[in-house]
Amino acid sequence: MTRMDALPADFLRLSARLGQDPLLVQGPGGNTSLKRDSLLWIKASGTELADAETQPIFVPVHLTKARAEAHGAGDGTCLAAVADPVNRLRPSIETTFHALIEWPVVAHFHSVAAIVHGISPEGRREAQRKLADLPFDMIPYRKPGRPLTQRIAQTYQRPIQIWLLENHGIICAGPDVASVEALIDEVEARLAMPMLFQPTAPAIDPPEGFAWLPEANVLAQVDRLRALALGGSPYPDHVVFLGSGLPLFDPERSQPAAIIARKGVVASLSATPAQRAMARCLADVLSRVPPDWQIDMLSAEAEAELLNWDAEKYRQALAKRKAEA
Numbered sequence: 001m002t003r004m005d006a007l008p009a010d011f012l013r014l015s016a017r018l019g020q021d022p023l024l025v026q027g028p029g030g031n032t033s034l035k036r037d038s039l040l041w042i043k044a045s046g047t048e049l050a051d052a053e054t055q056p057i058f059v060p061v062h063l064t065k066a067r068a069e070a071h072g073a074g075d076g077t078c079l080a081a082v083a084d085p086v087n088r089l090r091p092s093i094e095t096t097f098h099a100l101i102e103w104p105v106v107a108h109f110h111s112v113a114a115i116v117h118g119i120s121p122e123g124r125r126e127a128q129r130k131l132a133d134l135p136f137d138m139i140p141y142r143k144p145g146r147p148l149t150q151r152i153a154q155t156y157q158r159p160i161q162i163w164l165l166e167n168h169g170i171i172c173a174g175p176d177v178a179s180v181e182a183l184i185d186e187v188e189a190r191l192a193m194p195m196l197f198q199p200t201a202p203a204i205d206p207p208e209g210f211a212w213l214p215e216a217n218v219l220a221q222v223d224r225l226r227a228l229a230l231g232g233s234p235y236p237d238h239v240v241f242l243g244s245g246l247p248l249f250d251p252e253r254s255q256p257a258a259i260i261a262r263k264g265v266v267a268s269l270s271a272t273p274a275q276r277a278m279a280r281c282l283a284d285v286l287s288r289v290p291p292d293w294q295i296d297m298l299s300a301e302a303e304a305e306l307l308n309w310d311a312e313k314y315r316q317a318l319a320k321r322k323a324e325a
């Protein structure tokens with residue numbers, strides 16, 4: 001039993017609204033939570049916020065136990081903190097920071113506008129300026145899960161309501177759903193960045209077994225964006241769903257998404273919706289970064305950590321792929 005009816009309609013509506021906007025959440029990314037009585041209701045791993053009003057995507061965990069995991073107890077998965085013994089959903093891997101933050105309503109999402117600022121030294125300075133009068137903290141990149149939570153804990157103060165997570169996304173929190181929704185709208189309006197390039201339709205047919213991904217074509221068509229996309233991954237979900245960056249199309253390999261230089265980006269007909277969403281997100285992000293902003297991609301060590309690879313073996317595999325390209 002997931003006791004969906006235990007959760008207020010406005011919380012489910014906000015969760016679904018975030019999940020249905022590709023500029024805020026891509027595929028199963030992002031998570032919302034609500035604290036009530038001694039429980040923390042958190043989105044389950046692998047479910048999608050977009051389904052919040054129609055499917056049971058939330059799992060209750062004991063708040064005290066989850067908060068202890070945030071501070072180092074247990075294994076950090078909060079699986080042992082699940083409060084419903086027949087619930088088969090796993091709490092999000094990001095549950096520990098929801099437990100750490102004391103506000104009753106917490107929304108974490110992979111806002112394209114926040115990512116554009118958070119992947120760039122110039123962008124981080126801009127975000128500091130744009131959010132200066134708000135209760136805000138900037139968090140350097142850590143692997144999602146307890147490493148990130150413990151970095152948030154280092155500078156945690158109760159009044160903070162916005163955490164910009166470098167190379168990752170943003171957290172907005174507050175006393176109730178209405179104020180968190182208003183805060184999200186305010187932050188998004190302040191951080192909004194225009195798309196600098198518009199993709200055009202390729203004049204050739206895609207290779208057999210593939211389809212053009214219209215929203216991502218710009219990554220193949222603009223030289224600077226193509227170099228960036230081939231060169232690495234700016235945030236963790238890209239690595240998790242698509243590997244490092246986007247490769248050049250190679251008919252000999254199985255590739256969920258790939259670049260055909262100067263033409264467009266193709267997605268395999270067998271690519272998952274989450275893989276398509278991540279390829280589109282890369283275009284949404286990179287096409288908004290001003291040309292004079294530097295971009296800090298995730299390091300090879302950070303990518304290896306996300307994929308549970310040995311760092312040295314991962315670097316060798318990456319170098320091999322680049323030499324073959």
Ligand SMILES: [Zn+2]
Nearest residue numbers: 030094144169
């Ligand atoms: Zn996240």
